Amino acid sequence: MSILSKQASHVGAALDLQPVLDAVDAVLGAQPRPVELHEPRFGERERQFVLDCIDTNWVSSAGQYVTRFEQMVAEATGARHAVAIVNGTAALHAALLLEGVQPNDEVLLPAITFVATANAVSHAGAIPHFVDSTWDSLGLDPMALDEHLAAIAVHRNGGWINKETGRRLRAVVPVHIFGHPVDMAALGTVAAKYDLVVVEDATESLGSILNGQSCGTFGHSAVLSFNGNKIVTTGGGGMILTSDDDHARRARHVTSTAKKSHAWAFDHDEVAYNYRLPNINAALGCAQMERLPAMVAAKRELAERYLQAFSQFPGARVYREPKGAQSNYWLNTLVLDRECAGERDRLLSALHGHGVKARPLWTPMHMLPMYRDCPRSPLDVAEDMYRRCINLPSSPFLAAGGKENANKI
């Protein structure tokens, strides 16, 4: 709420664009244009590990780098189990199935997220149910969730039902937007009250910490993404994190065609998926994970530079991590004052013209045609965010002001 109250004092004419371009230039320094939103950099270790896969003729799943990558991610996050998956969407789909989400259940998630969150819910046969966000974290608002459930949830036949649709309310998927942790204690309290399973969408928040605990370890299970635009990339890839031994075993089973272990027989015991990560992708991930602390530090340094460049700035400011959090600042976010919201697209156009590949928030889920008729809470904050937020280039190597050092980050 602090941002909103400060902005109320700025009674806006049109946003002056040139100072924004100048402030961004001051951060990006000598970086050649165009500057992409988020790009990886690879070094000698990536070369070495990938060539090792090739030279040992082992590129497919069940390779040694898959196991090593899982161990590195488990160690870095403190998760008991990490199961490598072909991508983040598949990981969330599988995690929802493993947590007991059934066809026609409703799954609560923020309207402000990448479409994959809602798609994975749909892939499980469930119905996305959109909840408002909070400026406190940019993610799902536990208080709005609580108020909404008080209005629509009834306890019936041993479960919580959406009285407006008659469907079972089964799970909630908090998303740590741009790396900023959702208030998981508050969310957990609401989820417990309504018997909701918490599947944490930590696809953007590898390396983010809340009150000393890593994102991806708060929910009943969690998922990560290693898409090409993430802090650690495997080309395409994902991970399921869980503290439950049986859940981890089941995750491996249903993501590798549910094949029963046998020297030669091909027996499978349920309808299942081909969702495991190939070894060559995991090899990339192993090399990247060695630099995770350096990349988080670089991204936090870059965020600090954006924050400085836009401090005391008329009409906009850069979003700062929530209290108690150390965010990985996956994507830096420029928040326009409310009075300047109408300038968003003009600013995006100017930034692109200037070789800066900025972008708005994802279009909120309830504004997309296929999710228009899904159940939802009031979404005033989500719509306000959508009008006012712009992501700025956030690759870790930009921290050095254009002086890249792939070996360091």
Place this chain on the structure above:
Amino acid sequence: MSILSKQASHVGAALDLQPVLDAVDAVLGAQPRPVELHEPRFGERERQFVLDCIDTNWVSSAGQYVTRFEQMVAEATGARHAVAIVNGTAALHAALLLEGVQPNDEVLLPAITFVATANAVSHAGAIPHFVDSTWDSLGLDPMALDEHLAAIAVHRNGGWINKETGRRLRAVVPVHIFGHPVDMAALGTVAAKYDLVVVEDATESLGSILNGQSCGTFGHSAVLSFNGNKIVTTGGGGMILTSDDDHARRARHVTSTAKKSHAWAFDHDEVAYNYRLPNINAALGCAQMERLPAMVAAKRELAERYLQAFSQFPGARVYREPKGAQSNYWLNTLVLDRECAGERDRLLSALHGHGVKARPLWTPMHMLPMYRDCPRSPLDVAEDMYRRCINLPSSPFLAAGGKENANKI
């Protein structure tokens, strides 16, 4: 039928195992044990292309190797369009959706196939309907399909319905088992008679040819696999082939989150998937595709050596490609005489003990618990095949009798 009539003359005692091991040894030569069923070999081009991805920091989807890989596969098969997909299961799932398969439709497929074929049908919300196989190709029997449909299909409300279940019969998925082409002309005739869409499962048959035409170009659409055990591998990967421009455009759209093209906005217009192949995997595929003709030649040479080793053999013979076909012989198949069927597991045990990673056919789909209650035709031939067939190690580099030459094959 020729195999069966020959075998009728052999009235069997137990199969003598040592001569089988000796015949396999004669083919495998000095190859170090254990000999896996199918393994890739990589060379300088794989190293070069993969390092190029790393050095240009481009490992994710929409990279230049993805486009190049698609072009190479299209050229090699004669398909008009090739769309790279994260794996074969995902490719078949997407292809079925694109061909209009709806939840609760029935899709006909052989009971003898890898479980992924049936799983992809299930992922589309449809019901697998199993059909018998023929010794002519090891694949789906067009004549059995025709007889079965004559018994169960009725034309009602503009479509063909399974009168026993009341469900719509929508598509048929012929699988070119172990690279041996199904009789696509006969199958096409039956499919046309019952308005069935033909989605060709060519996951095992890249490089196989039937009457001068490549597998993967007969159906309304087709899918390939580049799993680690396939003739060309990308670690994990798949491809949709189609001659239809609109279908290809739709395939790209729904496998990449249905995002509408825009410089910055994130708008999506349908529930969709994250199914595209990462660039680093496609890079491997490009290198492998350069050697496809050499690999097919090597695999055909290996098949010829197995055929020779088991010609005039008491109790078993090696399966020869169908008439009119040039098979890629993905997996060589030892067919036990009917009288020796009971010896299958004893032989598998002996082969494994001898360092030869042979395996039986996949357990037929109707014998798996999750597909036990699916509709089906009589499956006598499928069950007979399952009892009598064993796959033998078939990696292309085995053609040289253990003298590997990665640069050649």
